[in-house]
Amino acid sequence: MSDSATAQERYLTAAIAAARKGRSEGGIPIGAALVSANGEILATGYNKRVQLGSAIRHGETDALENAGRLSAAVYAGSTMATTLSPCDMCTGAILLYKIPRVIVGENRTFYGGEDLLRSRGVEVVVADDDECVQIMTEFIAAEPELWNEDIGEPSTSGGPPRRAAKE
C-alpha cells in the first residue's frame, strides 16, 4: 500500500532538510531519508563529499549508513526518499537492499537510475518538487566543478585537489 501524498511530502521534507544542512556545511545539497513501513524515519543522510572527503557518501548511501545494520525485512518494507534522482551507485545500493520504493524529489537537473529501478520492480515516484529543483539549480550554477566531480564527469580545470589516499 502506498502512503498518502501527505506522508510522501513528510519524507521528502526530511530529505530536503538534510540537503540544506549539507549545503550549510559547504557541501553538495543532496539529501535522503530512509523510512520504515510504518512511516518512521529511520535515518536521514546527505552528500558528504566535501565534508568527509568521501567518494561514496551520497545522500542515499549516507542515510543507509546512518541507519546502521537492518534486517532484510526492514528494508523490504522501507522507502527511500531522496531530493535528486539517484545516481548509479545509489541505485545499486537500493537494489542491493531490495528497497521497494523510491521517492525522487526531482529529476530535471539530473536523471539517474530510475529506469533500471523500475525494470527491477522498484516503485519510483517522482515528486517534481520545485524546492528540490531550485536547490540543485542554484548549486550547479555556483559550483559546476564540484557537481561534475560528484557525478564522475570530466573536469575542465583539473579536478579536485590532489590528496593522499585514506588509510
Ligand SMILES: [Zn+2]
Ligand atoms: Zn548517489
